[in-house]
Amino acid sequence: MAKKLFIKTHGCQMNEYDSNRMQDLLGISHGFETTDNEEEADLILLNTCSIREKAQEKVFHQLGRWKKLKDKNPNLKIGVGGCVASQEGDNIMKRAPQVDIVFGPQTIHRVPKLYENVAENKLESVDITFPKTEKFDHLPEQSSDGPTAFVSIMEGCNKYCSFCVVPHTRGNEISRPLDDILKEIEGLAEKGVKEVNLLGQNVNSYRDSKLKTKGLGLSNLIRSSSVIEGIERIQFTTSHPFEFGQDLIDIYQEVPQLISYVHLPVQSGSNDILKKMRRRHSRDEYFEIIDKLKSARSGISISSDFIVGFPGETEKDFLDTLDLVDYVGYDESFSFIYSPRPNTTAKDLEDDVPLEEKKVRLQELQHKLENSALSISRKMVGETRKCLVTNISKKNPGEFQARADNNKVVIFSCSDPSMIGEIIDIEIVEARNKSLRGVAI
Ligand code: SAH
Ligand code: F3S
Numbered sequence: 001m002a003k004k005l006f007i008k009t010h011g012c013q014m015n016e017y018d019s020n021r022m023q024d025l026l027g028i029s030h031g032f033e034t035t036d037n038e039e040e041a042d043l044i045l046l047n048t049c050s051i052r053e054k055a056q057e058k059v060f061h062q063l064g065r066w067k068k069l070k071d072k073n074p075n076l077k078i079g080v081g082g083c084v085a086s087q088e089g090d091n092i093m094k095r096a097p098q099v100d101i102v103f104g105p106q107t108i109h110r111v112p113k114l115y116e117n118v119a120e121n122k123l124e125s126v127d128i129t130f131p132k133t134e135k136f137d138h139l140p141e142q143s144s145d146g147p148t149a150f151v152s153i154m155e156g157c158n159k160y161c162s163f164c165v166v167p168h169t170r171g172n173e174i175s176r177p178l179d180d181i182l183k184e185i186e187g188l189a190e191k192g193v194k195e196v197n198l199l200g201q202n203v204n205s206y207r208d209s210k211l212k213t214k215g216l217g218l219s220n221l222i223r224s225s226s227v228i229e230g231i232e233r234i235q236f237t238t239s240h241p242f243e244f245g246q247d248l249i250d251i252y253q254e255v256p257q258l259i260s261y262v263h264l265p266v267q268s269g270s271n272d273i274l275k276k277m278r279r280r281h282s283r284d285e286y287f288e289i290i291d292k293l294k295s296a297r298s299g300i301s302i303s304s305d306f307i308v309g310f311p312g313e314t315e316k317d318f319l320d321t322l323d324l325v326d327y328v329g330y331d332e333s334f335s336f337i338y339s340p341r342p343n344t345t346a347k348d349l350e351d352d353v354p355l356e357e358k359k360v361r362l363q364e365l366q367h368k369l370e371n372s373a374l375s376i377s378r379k380m381v382g383e384t385r386k387c388l389v390t391n392i393s394k395k396n397p398g399e400f401q402a403r404a405d406n407n408k409v410v411i412f413s414c415s416d417p418s419m420i421g422e423i424i425d426i427e428i429v430e431a432r433n434k435s436l437r438g439v440a441i
Pocket of ligand 2: 157158159160161164165166167201202240
């Protein structure tokens with residue numbers, strides 16, 4: 001009987017991508033079949049996130065629950081990967097001896113070997129090194145699941161924003177060779193993928209080693225991807241306002257497959273805080289990019305991440321953030337209370353903002369962001385938009401989910417599974433909180 005693999009993924013889209021790749025890999029190397037039931041698993045992998053303290057706490061709670069499974073089934077092996085693993089290394093095993101394997105974001109391709117080691121009682125079961133691009137040379141062709149796919153184009157980050165743990169846990173920026181990425185996208189298109197999401201911590205730092213002109217890596221990659229037969233939509237996550245050059249603005253005019261949506265995190269609207277965060281751009285420079293994007297692609301949706309309650313954030317700084325939100329008119333965005341992280345420079349800054357105040361600010365910001373997203377939805381009511389049908393609704397099998405050309409989720413009645421993967425016209429009839437209702441035309 002095939003061995004069963006259960007994977008739980010915390011955190012960002014890179015982790016989701018890595019988990020899918022491990023699933024492909026262990027299927028090939030050891031014939032593992034994926035299960036949704038942890039009780040029947042022979043191997044459990046936890047792909048962790050350490051971006052905020054709360055995410056990290058979840059890890060040991062989860063491992064505590066799995067200890068009981070191991071008491072029942074001593075043959076069960078447990079592996080921990082991702083950013084908490086990278087940060088803590090074998091400390092994970094000291095605190096949770098039920099863990100057999102520890103691996104980092106750059107060593108997911110070595111999991112089959114680590115698994116063999118523990119199955120054969122060999123010692124080596126921890127590998128959190130950062131081998132250069134080796135990961136991608138050792139991963140099998142990506143299997144596809146539906147009409148959209150993530151394609152990792154670069155890993156890591158060199159920006160060292162003062163609050164952020166990512167450069168410490170995922171290592172320095174490494175870009176994959178352009179030809180490898182295009183080959184992967186071609187393979188996905190042949191399997192019926194219509195939309196690719198070019199993925200990285202900081203995709204506008206993407207560099208093709210063969211490209212002589214510095215700084216044109218991402219726009220060039222988007223252009224090359226757009227001519228691949230079958231690829232009808234392209235998006236990228238996450239970009240950084242620093243290094244968002246004119247070429248990336250122009251590509252919105254040049255490449256119609258690029259959807260009218262960009263996630264461009266600003267974190268704060270205050271120049272003082274942006275400086276303390278080491279974001280390398282000012283509020284006005286951010287506005288300049290936004291203005292250019294809006295004129296390059298009319299109706300473009302913009303989303304962002306925000307941190308409130310950064311050490312020393314004054315009421316005035318916070319008001320600057322609210323004012324920035326009004327100016328940009330964001331679509332659905334993400335906002336968090338600042339969380340001090342190991343190895344970051346901000347963790348040593350004096351934090352004089354009381355937690356209660358931070359919570360009030362977060363609520364006020366979130367309220368504003370929700371209204372902003374809802375007003376974009378309301379403007380769409382009555383319009384007919386091109387939507388990519390992505391899946392059958394989990395809640396109601398008589399309903400399908402699609403995504404409009406600005407990435408908004410649209411729910412519509414449908415009973416024909418062959419519609420999945422089609423780009424169709426949908427009339428938007430109602431704006432709800434997190435989604436739109438529509439009627440297929
Ligand atoms: N590469 C992305 C960010 C990745 S982390 C970028 O450049 O924007 C995702 C989001 O988590 C960040 O945008 C930030 O808003 C939030 N975040 C990161 N570190 C945080 C911290 N220490 N406390 C609170 N939120 C944090
Ligand atoms: Fe983090 Fe800043 Fe890089 S938010 S991922 S250090 S761009």
